[in-house]
Amino acid sequence: MMSNSVDAIVKVETFIISIPREVPYLGPLKEGEHINERGYLVRKGNRTIYPSTDMTLLIKVTGESGRVGWGECYGIVAPEATKAIIDDVLGPVIIGRDPGDAVVIHEDLYDLMRVRGFFGGYYVDALAGVDIALWDLAGKNLGVSVSTLLGGRRHSTIPAYVSGLPRATLQERCDLAVDWVAKGYRGIKFAAVVSDEGIVQEMLALREAVGPDIDLMVDLHWKFEASEAVRLIRRLEASNLYFAEAPCQPEDLEGQARVARSIGVPLALGEEWRTVYEYRPRLEARCMGVIQPEIGHTGITEFIQIGRMARTFHINTVPHASISVGIFMAASLVASSALQRIPYHEYQHSVFDRNLAFTDSDMSCAQGQYTVPTGAGLGVEPRNELFNFVVAEGRSSNR
Numbered sequence: 001m002m003s004n005s006v007d008a009i010v011k012v013e014t015f016i017i018s019i020p021r022e023v024p025y026l027g028p029l030k031e032g033e034h035i036n037e038r039g040y041l042v043r044k045g046n047r048t049i050y051p052s053t054d055m056t057l058l059i060k061v062t063g064e065s066g067r068v069g070w071g072e073c074y075g076i077v078a079p080e081a082t083k084a085i086i087d088d089v090l091g092p093v094i095i096g097r098d099p100g101d102a103v104v105i106h107e108d109l110y111d112l113m114r115v116r117g118f119f120g121g122y123y124v125d126a127l128a129g130v131d132i133a134l135w136d137l138a139g140k141n142l143g144v145s146v147s148t149l150l151g152g153r154r155h156s157t158i159p160a161y162v163s164g165l166p167r168a169t170l171q172e173r174c175d176l177a178v179d180w181v182a183k184g185y186r187g188i189k190f191a192a193v194v195s196d197e198g199i200v201q202e203m204l205a206l207r208e209a210v211g212p213d214i215d216l217m218v219d220l221h222w223k224f225e226a227s228e229a230v231r232l233i234r235r236l237e238a239s240n241l242y243f244a245e246a247p248c249q250p251e252d253l254e255g256q257a258r259v260a261r262s263i264g265v266p267l268a269l270g271e272e273w274r275t276v277y278e279y280r281p282r283l284e285a286r287c288m289g290v291i292q293p294e295i296g297h298t299g300i301t302e303f304i305q306i307g308r309m310a311r312t313f314h315i316n317t318v319p320h321a322s323i324s325v326g327i328f329m330a331a332s333l334v335a336s337s338a339l340q341r342i343p344y345h346e347y348q349h350s351v352f353d354r355n356l357a358f359t360d361s362d363m364s365c366a367q368g369q370y371t372v373p374t375g376a377g378l379g380v381e382p383r384n385e386l387f388n389f390v391v392a393e394g395r396s397s398n399r
Helices: 079-094 099-116 121-142 170-182 199-210 226-239 253-262 276-284 295-312 327-336 349-358 384-389
Strands: 009-020 040-043 048-051 053-063 068-073 157-163 187-191 215-219 241-245 267-269 345-347 359-361 364-366 369-371 380-382
Touching: 009 079, 009 121, 009 349, 009 384, 048 053, 053 079, 053 121, 053 349, 068 121, 068 295, 068 327, 068 380, 079 099, 079 121, 099 121, 099 295, 121 295, 121 327, 170 187, 170 199, 187 199, 199 215, 199 226, 226 241, 226 253, 253 267, 253 276, 276 295, 295 327, 327 345, 327 359, 327 380, 349 359, 349 364, 349 384, 380 384
Parallel strands: 157 187, 157 345, 187 215, 215 241, 241 267
Antiparallel strands: 009 053, 040 048, 053 068, 157 369, 359 380, 364 369
């Protein structure tokens, strides 16, 4: 149905972005790992595929006023899938709609394919990118931040924890952790998928290096059966973990609950879940003490509902951060600023710092704190230079 809005949506565009990088996400290649002809590598530690570039999908929604809302969704693997869903399905459906109806539109788009079983995966990732763009445009139309539309901003800064120590040896990783502490960061997370010396030894070495007062976290990358995870995390408790993340397979709800009940540190879960429907049964089963919504999967509408639902279970929200050119990072910070229980936000320093150069914003991360962007909408705009990295349709395998 066409809207009576003075700024109805007139165009929806998508752009695959691929920015080359010297060291792949999560650090140097290990023995037996290689970049394939499509530009991907499979990490042997968790059998998961990653891009060798910073790859993502950007969404541009234009209103009849000429104002533009920007969105971005999780598109680090096969971004053509989310692009096709938006170009062929979602974009044409929302032409004429009022971006101020972002929540209603999100519900309507979710309904389009739910009876066919598309209540997750690439389809909901595509919804997330459109949703972020609509909130951005709605805020710009009213001249206010999205945080105002969400009920108000509680935080102008959010503590950042350093995610990943992409160095080849344990000593180098410890030295890098010490460097981050010297820069004012009080939380550091290690990705166990790239541990050579063993996870227990790695965390003990990191604890010795950074001292007793730093919050240390470990990402176990879904590698373990639940009982294995319990035994491992109990050994890791000697390192005084702030949380242990993703110990067993994401679909293993019973295993997640068993691990959470059996360990003495908070369990952190949720980066791969997209909706309140995935979070609710795990909250009810007390599967975790920390949730980690990734706004590139959830969009703003689901993100804020997930965060508020977690609060009713007295569970902290520590948002996840993946490969982003800065648009969904801004969305995550702005949405997080409207929630109460945000002790940390993940900081992918090897991604965020470099890609910040491709946006205009007062968003930053320094001395252990994110600065939440100000300004209308998300408070961030892509710079023209970013579009030098747009991948043409029918892209070649050589990225």
